[in-house]
Amino acid sequence: MFAWQAAGSRQWLARAVRRNHSLEATELANTSLDDKTKAWKSLINIAVSGAAGMIANHLLFKVRIYGLFLRGFQLASGEVFGPDQPITLKLLGSERSFQALEGVAMELEDSLYPLLREVNISVDPYEVFQDATWALLIGAKPRGPGMERAGLLDINGQIFAQQGKALNEVASPNVKVIVVGNPCNTNALICLKNAPNIPAKNFHALTRLDENRAKCQLALKAGVFYDKVSNMTIWGNHSTTQVPDFLNAKINGMPVTEVITDIKWLKEEFTERVQKRGGILIQKWGRSSAASTAVSIVDAIRSLVTPTPSGDWFSTGVYTTGNPYGIAEDIIFSMPCRSNGDGDYELVKDVIFDDYLWERIKKTEAELLAEKRCVAHLTGEGNAYCDLPEDTMLPGEQ
Amino acid sequence: MFAWQAAGSRQWLARAVRRNHSLEATELANTSLDDKTKAWKSLINIAVSGAAGMIANHLLFKVRIYGLFLRGFQLASGEVFGPDQPITLKLLGSERSFQALEGVAMELEDSLYPLLREVNISVDPYEVFQDATWALLIGAKPRGPGMERAGLLDINGQIFAQQGKALNEVASPNVKVIVVGNPCNTNALICLKNAPNIPAKNFHALTRLDENRAKCQLALKAGVFYDKVSNMTIWGNHSTTQVPDFLNAKINGMPVTEVITDIKWLKEEFTERVQKRGGILIQKWGRSSAASTAVSIVDAIRSLVTPTPSGDWFSTGVYTTGNPYGIAEDIIFSMPCRSNGDGDYELVKDVIFDDYLWERIKKTEAELLAEKRCVAHLTGEGNAYCDLPEDTMLPGEQ
Numbered sequence: 001m002f003a004w005q006a007a008g009s010r011q012w013l014a015r016a017v018r019r020n021h022s023l024e025a026t027e028l029a030n031t032s033l034d035d036k037t038k039a040w041k042s043l044i045n046i047a048v049s050g051a052a053g054m055i056a057n058h059l060l061f062k063v064r065i066y067g068l069f070l071r072g073f074q075l076a077s078g079e080v081f082g083p084d085q086p087i088t089l090k091l092l093g094s095e096r097s098f099q100a101l102e103g104v105a106m107e108l109e110d111s112l113y114p115l116l117r118e119v120n121i122s123v124d125p126y127e128v129f130q131d132a133t134w135a136l137l138i139g140a141k142p143r144g145p146g147m148e149r150a151g152l153l154d155i156n157g158q159i160f161a162q163q164g165k166a167l168n169e170v171a172s173p174n175v176k177v178i179v180v181g182n183p184c185n186t187n188a189l190i191c192l193k194n195a196p197n198i199p200a201k202n203f204h205a206l207t208r209l210d211e212n213r214a215k216c217q218l219a220l221k222a223g224v225f226y227d228k229v230s231n232m233t234i235w236g237n238h239s240t241t242q243v244p245d246f247l248n249a250k251i252n253g254m255p256v257t258e259v260i261t262d263i264k265w266l267k268e269e270f271t272e273r274v275q276k277r278g279g280i281l282i283q284k285w286g287r288s289s290a291a292s293t294a295v296s297i298v299d300a301i302r303s304l305v306t307p308t309p310s311g312d313w314f315s316t317g318v319y320t321t322g323n324p325y326g327i328a329e330d331i332i333f334s335m336p337c338r339s340n341g342d343g344d345y346e347l348v349k350d351v352i353f354d355d356y357l358w359e360r361i362k363k364t365e366a367e368l369l370a371e372k373r374c375v376a377h378l379t380g381e382g383n384a385y386c387d388l389p390e391d392t393m394l395p396g397e398q
Numbered sequence: 399m400f401a402w403q404a405a406g407s408r409q410w411l412a413r414a415v416r417r418n419h420s421l422e423a424t425e426l427a428n429t430s431l432d433d434k435t436k437a438w439k440s441l442i443n444i445a446v447s448g449a450a451g452m453i454a455n456h457l458l459f460k461v462r463i464y465g466l467f468l469r470g471f472q473l474a475s476g477e478v479f480g481p482d483q484p485i486t487l488k489l490l491g492s493e494r495s496f497q498a499l500e501g502v503a504m505e506l507e508d509s510l511y512p513l514l515r516e517v518n519i520s521v522d523p524y525e526v527f528q529d530a531t532w533a534l535l536i537g538a539k540p541r542g543p544g545m546e547r548a549g550l551l552d553i554n555g556q557i558f559a560q561q562g563k564a565l566n567e568v569a570s571p572n573v574k575v576i577v578v579g580n581p582c583n584t585n586a587l588i589c590l591k592n593a594p595n596i597p598a599k600n601f602h603a604l605t606r607l608d609e610n611r612a613k614c615q616l617a618l619k620a621g622v623f624y625d626k627v628s629n630m631t632i633w634g635n636h637s638t639t640q641v642p643d644f645l646n647a648k649i650n651g652m653p654v655t656e657v658i659t660d661i662k663w664l665k666e667e668f669t670e671r672v673q674k675r676g677g678i679l680i681q682k683w684g685r686s687s688a689a690s691t692a693v694s695i696v697d698a699i700r701s702l703v704t705p706t707p708s709g710d711w712f713s714t715g716v717y718t719t720g721n722p723y724g725i726a727e728d729i730i731f732s733m734p735c736r737s738n739g740d741g742d743y744e745l746v747k748d749v750i751f752d753d754y755l756w757e758r759i760k761k762t763e764a765e766l767l768a769e770k771r772c773v774a775h776l777t778g779e780g781n782a783y784c785d786l787p788e789d790t791m792l793p794g795e796q
Contacts, residue, residue, distance in 0.1 A: 058459060061689045103683025107690040109614050110607065110675065112624040112697075209508065216507050226510040277508065285501025291459045292505040299510075 043117055044087045045172070047132035049163065050139025050181060051091035051121070052100035054287065058294030059136070060089060060104060063113045088118040092128040092139065125166035132171045136297060137163060137191070140181025149393065150374055150386040153183060157378040160187040164194030173197065176343055178204045178300055180293070182397055184238050185317050185332040186371040192319060192332075193379035201344070205317030207234040207242065207334040208303075209289070209296035213277045214244040217270055218251060222259050228252045233336040233351065234315040236364030237371075239392040242334070243360045244274045248351045267356070278396025288396050307341040313348045314338075324349050327361065331368045367392060441515055442485045443570070445530035447561065448537025448579060449489035449519070450498035452685065456692035457534070458487060458502060461511045486516040490526040490537065523564035530569045534695060535561060535589070538579025547791065548772055548784040551581060555776040558585040562592025571595065574741055576602045576698055578691070580795055582636050583715050583730040584769040590717060590730075591777035599742070603715030605632040605640065605732040606701075607687070607694035611675045612642040615668060616649060620657050626650050631734040631749070632713040634762025635769075637790040640732070641758045642672045646749045665754070676794025686794050705739040711746045712736075722747050725759065729766045765790060 048056050089108065093101035101121045108119050122128050129135060140159065143152045160179070167175060175198060179188035184205040192203040215229040222228075231250045235243035246266045251259040260266060281289045303314040317334040320327050324347060327333055337345040353361075367388075372379070374386040446454050487506065491499035499519045506517050520526050527533060538557065541550045558577070565573060573596060577586035582603040590601040613627040620626075629648045633641035644664045649657040658664060679687045701712040715732040718725050722745060725731055735743040751759075765786075770777070772784040 057689060058456065061456060061693060062460075099682045100684065103679050103687075104689075106675070106679055106682070107687050109618075110611050110687070110690040111693040112610050112613060114625050117623075212510050213508050215510060220507075225515075227512050277504070281501050281504055284497045284504070286498060289501075289505050289508070291455060291502075292508040295459060295509040 044085060044134070045090055045130075045132045046087055046134045046136065047090040047092065047128050047171075048136045048138060049092040049125070049128070050137075052093045052097035052104060053138060054290035055138050055180065055293045055297075056091075056136075057104065058291050059138070059297055060091075060108060061111065062294065062298055063087065063089070063108075063111075063116050086115050086117040088120065089116060090128045090130075090132060091119065091121045092125055093121065093123060094139075095123055098123060125163050126170055129163070129166050129171045129175075132167070132175050134301070135163075135167060135171060135175055135177045136180065137177065137187070138180040138297075140187065143393070149183075149388050149391050152393075153186060153371060153374050153386075154378075154384075156181060156183065156187055157190045157375045160191040161194045161378045164191035167191070168195035168197050171198070174199070174202065174343075176202050176204070176304065178206055178297065179317075180206045180297060182238070182393065183371065185236075185334075185368055186375055188317060188332045189319075189372060190375055190378045193381075200319040200321065203319060203332065204300065205238055205332050205334065206293075206297060206300055207238050207315050207317050208300040209293050210234045210238065210242055210244065210274060210334075211315040212292070212296050212299065214249075214270075214274045217273045218246070218249065218256060218260065221262075221265065221270070222251050222256075224251060230309075230312045231336070232315065233313070234334045235357075235361050236334055237368050237392070238317065238334065238394070239364070239367065240275050240394060241360075241364035241367045241392050242271075242275065243357065243364055244271050245351075245357060246270060247354060247357050248336070276395055278394050280396075282396040303337075304339050304343050304345060305341055306339075308338040312338075316345070318345070318347075323347060325351070325353075325361075328365050328369055331365070331372055333365065333368060442483060442532070443488055443528075443530045444485055444532045444534065445488040445490065445526050445569075446534045446536060447490040447523070447526070448535075450491045450495035450502060451536060452688035453536050453578065453691045453695075454489075454534075455502065456689050457536070457695055458489075458506060459509065460692065460696055461485065461487070461506075461509075461514050484513050484515040486518065487514060488526045488528075488530060489517065489519045490523055491519065491521055492537075493521055496521060523561050524568055527561070527564050527569045527573075530565070530573050532699065533561075533565060533569060533573055533575045534578065535575065535585070536578040536695075538585065541791070547581075547786050547789050550791075551584060551769060551772050551784075552776075552782075554579060554581065554585055555588045555773045558589045559592045559776045562589035565589070566593035566595050569596070572597070572600065572741075574600050574602070574702065576604055576695065577715075578604045578695060580636070580791070581769065583634075583732070583766055584773055586715060586730045587717075587770060588773055588776045591779075598717040598719065601717060601730065602698065603636055603730050603732065604691075604695060604698055605636050605713050605715050606698040607691050608632040608636065608640055608642065608672060608732075609713040610690070610694050610697065612647075612668075612672045615671045616644070616647065616654060616658070619660075619663065619668070620649050620654075622649060627654075628707075628710045629734070630713065631711070632732045633755075633759050634732055635766050635790070636715065636732065636792070637762070637765065638673050638792060639758075639762035639765045639790050640669075640673065641755065641762055642669050643749075643755060644668060645752060645755050646734070674793055676792050678794075680794040701735075702737050702741050702743060703739055704737075706736040710736075714743070716743070716745075721745060723749070723751075723759075726763050726767055729763070729770055731763065731766060 050056055105119045105121050140156045188203045188205040192200050211232050211234050215232050218229050219226045229251055231248055233245040246256045249256045313336040315334050316337055317332045320329050320331050320333045336348040339345045370388050374384055376382050377384045448454055503517045503519050538554045586601045586603040590598050609630050609632050613630050616627045617624045627649055629646055631643040644654045647654045676687055711734040713732050714735055715730045718727050718729050718731045734746040737743045768786050772782055774780050775782045
């Protein structure tokens with residue numbers, strides 16, 4: 001692994017080492033005991049794949065935000081981190097992107113983040129995931145010309161099978177994994193199937209940008225500020241079959257349907273606006289929505305490490321096992337969750353369904369089951385059989 | 399001005415209006431008096447030029463950071479902002495970049511920033527700078543093929559002359575202006591000369607990235623963590639004639655020259671490493687260092703709105719009038735400053751000079767005086783006379 005040491009220099013090391021200018025125990029020996037107690041924290045290792053890409057480029061430079069909200073992070077073990085939470089960023093790139101990765105590391109150095117104690121870069125997931133407590137899996141192959149969705153599932157599935165194996169072997173046993181690279185639900189499923197030693201509950205597929213976009217559209221329609229919209233669920237797949245749920249969502253604590261009485265808009269326009277947001281952005285902006293995706297990754301982490309506000313919930317794609325809704329088991333499905341801030345979550349029980357909502361949930365469920373059959377060779381469940389009816393990749397995420 | 403209202407919709411309005419989903423007085427009427435007192439703050443208007451570019455794309459998505467440190471911001475008037483400081487972002491773009499600007503506004507919406515009450519986009523500086531309390535001037539024309547530095551000074555100088563006039567007419571009378579677009583020192587001078595009603599002291603040219611890079615290089619050489627390096631001055635122009643000052647800088651509170659005894663390295667390599675950092679980055683990364691530039695802009699603002707740590711200082715390019723060092727008056731020169739956090743600063747007096755340092759300061763001073771003669775037609779000081787000896791644009795900032 002290349003441990004980033006200085007402009008232009010790198011060292012080949014058998015494993016990640018702390019940079020020579022990071023906080024060392026010897027340095028701490030010179031401070032008072034009080035200072036020591038305050039200053040010394042276990043490093044949190046955050047591993048990021050696709051680290052040379054644009055989403056990561058936004059995400060990585062939000063280190064100050066991590067430091068701020070991780071300070072409140074209470075581990076399941078009962079250990080409470082104080083106000084200063086030093087972190088290590090471990091960046092996974094490809095051979096092709098390695099120089100860019102060096103550039104990212106240099107810019108992180110130049111940013112003088114006080115809590116960023118170490119940056120490591122590598123092309124080997126076994127090195128990057130070593131002792132990782134968070135794994136943010138952003139990297140994925142984009143679809144090439146003429147590639148079918150089945151082909152995309154296969155090519156990315158192989159990446160996530162390998163990364164699952166690596167996480168299983170070298171990451172912290174309670175590592176939390178957030179899969180961003182598409183198709184993220186099925187990639188997350190493949191990843192967890194290849195990491196049997198890590199609790200399946202720890203794997204997430206990012207649907208937070210969809211949730212944020214849905215909240216924004218409801219706020220705009222209702223003429224209220226964003227923070228008045230709560231209880232927003234995205235059900236199912238991060239694809240065009242996703243179900244932004246206006247039945248359970250609230251505006252100013254009231255059901256959305258009592259505030260926005262234009263049911264036609266809710267049924268016909270709202271979901272389409274959420275789905276097409278990325279496509280409109282790519283038309284206007286000429287590139288995909290990396291900045292808001294990065295913001296939503298930070299939101300997703302924060303939702304797991306800070307207590308969910310009373311009565312509210314957030315959406316994340318998680319493993320369906322014993323879910324109370326009657327959704328098919330053994331897939332990654334976006335559902336409403338709450339957290340007490342320990343990095344874990346529980347499913348929300350008090351949601352309602354009507355025929356319209358349930359019908360759409362069944363459709364996105366059918367798609368995820370079809371995707372699962374399509375990657376059976378990567379989850380250790382026999383031969384793949386691909387019968388994906390149509391392409392449901394979100395526009396702007398091709 | 400287009401006030402951003404909803405995905406795909408815009409309204410032409412005579413002046414900036416609050417978005418219909420922003421915090422309105424009527425909404426506040428429904429809250430208790432206590433809540434009202436806590437919740438209602440004057441909006442801080444932050445105007446950003448070059449808002450569709452990559453530096454701004456990083457900067458704008460640091461809104462949470464603004465909110466956090468502006469909460470401590472004590473205005474000169476004595477007004478103290480509390481923990482929640484709502485802000486408005488006013489984005490200046492060009493006709494060519496207008497669609498991208500819409501994309502930026504949409505991504506800001508999708509990010510659901512609780513403190514971001516309003517986003518306005520426009521191509522007219524008179525609209526964008528209306529009531530601005532901060533103006534972050536990032537936009538500048540890049541040098542075209544075959545363009546001399548004199549040509550670049552002229553083409554950008556005209557932009558900054560126009561923006562100075564606009565600031566003078568419509569901005570908050572105590573607006574703080576940070577010029578990032580190159581050549582930033584002389585652009586800042588042109589800007590202030592065209593804004594006689596705004597205190598000259600309020601104009602800054604960004605040399606904070608140079609300061610950060612210098613601190614990083616000293617830390618790497620000394621084998622200490624960044625935060626052990628203090629009192630780092632960048633003197634003069636944001637160009638290759640800049641002077642990173644190792645004579646006054648400290649490591650662990652001791653003079654750098656006592657910690658790094660390799661004077662040859664300090665004199666020959668250190669400055670070059672700082673200067674060439676951007677060039678190396680562009681080679682590796684394939685694009686300029688937008689992320690770390692954005693971080694340094696945030697650093698520059700924070701240094702003005704939070705009290706400088708005792709005994710330390712920061713660098714910023716400011717107007718030389720009555721400076722204690724004997725540097726030529728009436729130019730924008732990067733110098734060591736302290737702030738009590740009110741948005742203002744004072745020059746640090748207790749610095750030392752030796753012949754080596756002073757000689758280099760005179761060289762960067764001579765360059766700034768030459769640049770000033772070159773833009774006399776834009777500062778209202780007669781006919782321009784251009785005798786720039788060589789091209790001193792920093793590599794990576796072409």
